[in-house]
Amino acid sequence: xxxxxxxxxxxxxxxxxxxxxxxxxxxxxxxxxxxxxxxxxxxxxxxxxxxxxxxxxxxxxxxxxxxxxxxxxxxxxxxxxxxxxxxxxxxxxxxxxxxxx
Numbered sequence: 001x002x003x004x005x006x007x008x009x010x011x012x013x014x015x016x017x018x019x020x021x022x023x024x025x026x027x028x029x030x031x032x033x034x035x036x037x038x039x040x041x042x043x044x045x046x047x048x049x050x051x052x053x054x055x056x057x058x059x060x061x062x063x064x065x066x067x068x069x070x071x072x073x074x075x076x077x078x079x080x081x082x083x084x085x086x087x088x089x090x091x092x093x094x095x096x097x098x099x100x101x
Contacts, residue, residue: 003062003065003066007062008059008062008063008066011058011059014055015052015055015056015059018048018051018052018055019052019056021048021051021052022045022049022052025044025048029041029045
């Protein structure tokens with residue numbers, strides 16, 4: 001499925017929000033090895049983590065598809081191709097961040 005640049009940005013925002021939820025739960029619950037989590041806490045955390053993982057996977061696949069369709073490289077950190085590709089590449093790198101946390 002082809003995505004627009006704006007859709008990629010929204011997908012990344014959703015992944016970032018899911019990541020923020022995982023971090024918030026981790027901060028709130030503490031480390032599971034320090035004090036055991038309840039079944040409800042474990043389930044809530046696993047659901048949040050799964051949501052983040054799925055959204056991050058989906059946005060990365062969509063960005064790869066978009067870059068390929070636009071003739072851009074996700075690997076080239078120097079700025080892309082001449083012409084329209086260069087501007088698109090800068091926008092792609094600047095607005096759709098890779099979620100690595």
